[in-house]
Amino acid sequence: MLLTVGGMLFVWLLLWKTSSVWVLAAAEAAVLAAGLLLRRCAHSHGSRLLIDHAAQHSRFNSWNAGGKFFFSLLLLFGCIGADSAFLGLWILAGMTLLTVVGGKTPLHDYISCILLPLGFVLLSGITIAVQVTPDRIGVFSIPVLGQYLSVTEAGREEAFRLCCKAAGAVSCLCFLSLSTPMGTLIAFFRKIKVPGIVIELMYLIYRYLFILLSLHASMQTAAESRLGYRNFRCGFRTFPKIAANLLVVSFRQASRNFDAMEARCYQGEIRFLTAEQRMTAGQLGCYAGMLLLTLAGYFAGGML
């Protein structure tokens, strides 16, 4: 809902006084429709586990993690470095297609994952477009406390370009996180010599996330079954109790886990045998194709 309102506000800021009122109205209607549609599509169920689940089932899961990492990083830097609104949108479209069509990630999952970061991008876009000025300047301005909130032509162009760039960059990261399970990614980080302590923390945090989530879920169900969330007041009392309990339980769990690790000859370093994922010509070909398309987009954007 917030996203739809934000989107409509943003479109209004962008298009006000640039073309006819009808274009503005049409754009607003389109954003409203898209917002409502996305709301239906992206109804999340256990969204916190969604990324993990999608990555496990992506067709790119078996691809070499390093390849995916460098490819998305390259596009991400390209997207930011090229400083072009068109290229940002072009990459957003390309990466969406790659993830959804190539990786067979359900569109619903993809939208649920990308909507939140896009929402943040949009909100920050609005704040960039609006400036505080002492005088009435720009396309329009609103007086607030003796000063003016103004939107200038340059400001809104800047905001639009930034938003497109950020959206493109977000789609690159979404591709990576929806195609590579955390475990493989961490194993790859170890290979490129990220410090051991970071790697081990990543492994343990990832594993604990799920243990604590399921613990929390069962505590919450137990509290709910005793009317702990009957109304706002009850919920307000119940929530901190669950949080405190979770802390105690997680300490106990950590000490048990440490015992179990010690029992298996843990000597201060967590190491696993990870499966090799070979880089194939097909994978390289796919990346090369995407990069060529991006370059084409860059030049096409330059000509527009």
Added chain:
Amino acid sequence: MEEIVLEFRGVSFAYEGEHEALRNLSVSVKRGERIAVLGENGAGKSTFFLLCNGVLKPNSGEIYCKGKKLDSSSRSRLMQRQTVGIVFQEPDSQIIASTVAEEISFGPMNLELSREEVAKRVETVLERMKLTGMRNRPPHYLSGGEKKRVTIADILAMQPEVMLFDEPASSLDPGNAALLEQTLRELSEEGLTLLISTHDVNFAWRWAERVLVFSHGELVADRTPEQVFADDRLLAESGLKKPLLFEMGQILQQTGVFATGKIPREMSEFREWAERMTR
């Protein structure tokens, strides 16, 4: 030929700032034995296991592993942990990796084996525990029974000589519990020494050849299942019940229906027993 793999001599242990969890424990475990460890919650079973494996160090007394006295050197601790493996009660307190195959490789990697050797061991136990199809699955998408199998595979991959199971069947459905028992039998036939802590006296009666009973931090009995379950006072004092089949056999013997023979351990034995007697 009866080699002692693990021996406790007058071992006591107290958790920090608490009363003694184990008092003056002396016990020895021979190679290939099937031992059930019984006792109420908090009787000291888990502490005993953690001492066996060297996670905890005794406050007093000595522990011998394959005839060698254990000290605080890291070499002797490593030897002990390599010889004795524990399957923990809660799979979630044992599993740390993000896929099944990685999880199983954790122990062998810690033993500093070559990559090939680790890979070979992981393959072998994956197959053995019927986990081959789940090798790349993250542990949080496994069922309780599957997680249990992963934790057993974890330890098997380290190829220990003694395996300790802390209440292995406590969270399993009957199907998975039967599968577990089957695995335990196979392991025992392969010559592994097994110690299993359990509350299931029926299982202990079916499976064990020796029973250790703990009560309030002390080892109160170390006898055959027949002797332990025939001792009514011991059972009452340590909060245990008689196995169903054993009690039935006792009643049938006391009432004179069946006069001879050992009390059967399994239903099939009971059937044979009954058929023999009525013939």
